[in-house]
Amino acid sequence: MLGIGPICALAGALVAADSAPPRRLLVFTVSAGFEHDVVRRPAEPAAGVAPEEAGLSLVERALLELGREAHFEAVPTRDPSEFDREKLARYDAVLFFTTGELPLSPEQRAALLDGVARGKGFVGVHPATDTFYAWPEYGALVGAYFDGHPWHEKVRVRVEDRTHPATRYLDATFDLVDEIYQFRAPYDRSRLHVLLSLDPTAVDLARPGVHRTDKDFALAWTRQEGQGRVFYTALGHRPEVWSDPRFRAHLRGGIEWALRMDREPVRLAPEDEAYRTFARENRGDPARGYELFRRESGPMCIRCHAVLGEGAAVGPDLSRLGREHTREQILEQVLAPSAEIEDGYRATIFELRDGTLFTGRIQSETKERISIWGVDGKTREIAPGDVSGRRESPVSLMPEGLARTLTPAEFADLAAWLETLKGS
Ligand code: HEC
Numbered sequence: 001m002l003g004i005g006p007i008c009a010l011a012g013a014l015v016a017a018d019s020a021p022p023r024r025l026l027v028f029t030v031s032a033g034f035e036h037d038v039v040r041r042p043a044e045p046a047a048g049v050a051p052e053e054a055g056l057s058l059v060e061r062a063l064l065e066l067g068r069e070a071h072f073e074a075v076p077t078r079d080p081s082e083f084d085r086e087k088l089a090r091y092d093a094v095l096f097f098t099t100g101e102l103p104l105s106p107e108q109r110a111a112l113l114d115g116v117a118r119g120k121g122f123v124g125v126h127p128a129t130d131t132f133y134a135w136p137e138y139g140a141l142v143g144a145y146f147d148g149h150p151w152h153e154k155v156r157v158r159v160e161d162r163t164h165p166a167t168r169y170l171d172a173t174f175d176l177v178d179e180i181y182q183f184r185a186p187y188d189r190s191r192l193h194v195l196l197s198l199d200p201t202a203v204d205l206a207r208p209g210v211h212r213t214d215k216d217f218a219l220a221w222t223r224q225e226g227q228g229r230v231f232y233t234a235l236g237h238r239p240e241v242w243s244d245p246r247f248r249a250h251l252r253g254g255i256e257w258a259l260r261m262d263r264e265p266v267r268l269a270p271e272d273e274a275y276r277t278f279a280r281e282n283r284g285d286p287a288r289g290y291e292l293f294r295r296e297s298g299p300m301c302i303r304c305h306a307v308l309g310e311g312a313a314v315g316p317d318l319s320r321l322g323r324e325h326t327r328e329q330i331l332e333q334v335l336a337p338s339a340e341i342e343d344g345y346r347a348t349i350f351e352l353r354d355g356t357l358f359t360g361r362i363q364s365e366t367k368e369r370i371s372i373w374g375v376d377g378k379t380r381e382i383a384p385g386d387v388s389g390r391r392e393s394p395v396s397l398m399p400e401g402l403a404r405t406l407t408p409a410e411f412a413d414l415a416a417w418l419e420t421l422k423g424s
Contacts, residue, residue, distance in 0.1 A: 023092040023259040025123070027063050027076040033100025036127060038239055059097050059125075062242045066252050068343075069324075072259055083108035093121030093258045096128040096142075097236070101135075113137060117226030121258030124232040125251070129183065136186075142232055143223050144187035150209045151180040152237075156199035157219060165253035166220065166231060167195050168265065169328040170246055179237035180219070182212055189216060196220035196233070196250075220250070222257070231258045245326045266332050266339040271404055276331050278408035279415045289417025292410055299402040301414075303377030307421060314361060314373040315398055316342050320423035327419050334415070337398035347397040348372075350382065351389040358382070361397050375399055 029039040038058045045054030053061050060076035067074035074095075080103050081087065088094075088111050104112070116122050122141060130146040132138035139145050154177045159167050180198060198217035205215065220233040231254035241247045256263065268276060293301045294310075304314035321330060332339060350358045350372070360372035360380065369381045375397060403411045 022067075022071050022073045023261060024073045024075060024090060025063070025067065025121075025255060025259065026082055026088075026091040026094045027060060027074050027097075028078070028082075028094060028102075029057060029059055029076065029097045030078050030080075030102055031099045031127075032102050033130065034127070035099070036097075036237065038236070038242060039097055058239055058242055059236075062248075063095065066248065066255065070252050070256055070261070072255065072261065080104050080108060083111055085111040088112065088115050088120075091115075091120065092260070093123060093255070095123040095125065095255070096131060097125045098131045099127045100130075101132060109135065109138075113141065116141065116228035116230070119227035121228060121255075121260070122225065122230045123255055123258050124230070126179075126181075126234060126236040128232065129181065129234070139186050141225055141230060143192050143221055143230065144183035144218075144232075145185070147182045147184040147211060148209045149179045149181050149237075150207050151198075151203055153177065153180075153203075155180055156202040158197050158199050160194050160197055163265070164193075164195055164222070165257045165263065166222075166233075166250050168253060169249040169326045169332075171328075173199065174246060176235070176241070176244070176246070177238065178235055178241050180217070181234040182210065182217060183234075184211070187218070189218065192218065192221040192223050194218045194221045196235075220254070222254075229258045229260070231255070243323065245322065245324060245329070248324065249326050249329060266336045268335050269401070272335045272401070275403045275406075275408050275411045276335055279331055279412040280328075282409065282412045284409070284412030284414070284416030286413070286417040286420050288410070289413035289415065292406065292414050293417060298405040299414075300377065301402075304373075304398065312377060314377050316345055318418065319421055322419045322421040323423055327415060330418050331415055334418075335403055337396035337400065337402075338394070341396050345397070347393040347395070349391045349393045350387050351391075352382070352386050353388050354386075359393055359397070373397070 031039060041055055041057045045051070049061065053064060056076055063074040063076065075091070083104055085107070094112065124142045127146065128142055129144050133145060154175055156173055156175050158173050159170050161167060162170070162172065196219040198219055200215040200217060219235060223230045233250060233254060235241060235247055235250070292298065293307070302311045305311050306313060306317045306319070308319050325333070345361065347359050347361050352358060358372070360374045363371040363373050363379060365371070367384065370384060370387070371379055371381050374380055406414065
């Protein structure tokens, strides 16, 4: 019989990793200059928002949500005293969505620079380059100063490095409507690792306010400051950008990198890699994908997942999947279900008194019986008295290799449909 030992050891390691305190990100959104709508805190608590978040701005709430998804703790504050040396020591990285000359004392500024030099992360978003013009060390930290926004329209963004965590889930180019910044010194491409840039062939370069003649309009980069990691993205002006799955994946990856929450790129089995490659090159037909999702043969997604009220609750409801994730993330979720297991949906391995093992997700549990969803999506019941041990499973209840029950073209159709799920 397969021994439970190695599985338990692995599960134990996983639990230990998960129970380590999450990394902490200080989220600073003070506007000493222009105040963007997305960081305006509502005068009246926003409707339909959890009470503890109702007084926060859209940016602050979006970062709390990203933190829940990625397991870091975002701490929104507008209190400059958080930059006191002892208080700053409690954070692993600092995020700025700020403008103007911020009210930080010389000691607090020194604490920030020292902290980064010794290994803290720094994340700048959109107007973080429109901040602290009178403090050149800050300009050097973030990598550039803002020099106007010649464009506010749909532009084409080029991904210059597709292997970085902040860009891994993006297409090679993508179109986006946002306010587009131009940068001046200390901007210097040779001293930054540019991740995103504007495609200059698709905008009007003769427009007033375009100062650069070299056509170099970087939109996101990283740099190293001493031991610390700096990530900057110029995107994020418009509210809808904050709920765009591409921006979310980009920002999440950049924050994780700055926090040193390094994740290896997910490696797929060669057969599954072929499905991913095909689905990258072929968009697929969403209508056919919907039929495959519901089919009572093959991968049988509907046995475990609900979409818009139809289906089961063994796995998460997928109604908003395409709002929260890019196509590239969705391909990975389906092809490598165990790479990142959704909170609250972990499976449990039960060891029964007769020596057998049973893996499933607990549906309900009373003193008399435990109801468990199995890997086939069906419910089984066991008596608590029959159980001699239980462990959290290191793998998802969603089986590996489901795509292999489909043709590559069918898999692309399924992905095309999942991508359309925007929650309405
Ligand atoms: C046996 C039940 C089962 C089947 C069958 C199944 N899934 Fe899942 N799925 C789960 C569970 C449980 C999770 C949550 C754990 C995890 O993240 O792996 C999940 C997670 C997911 C996620 C990630 C959701 C998120 O919000 O992070 C996606 C996407 C997904 N499944 C799509 C599919 C598709 C498409 C199919 C059919 C090809 C399918 N699943 C078949 C049980 C199942």
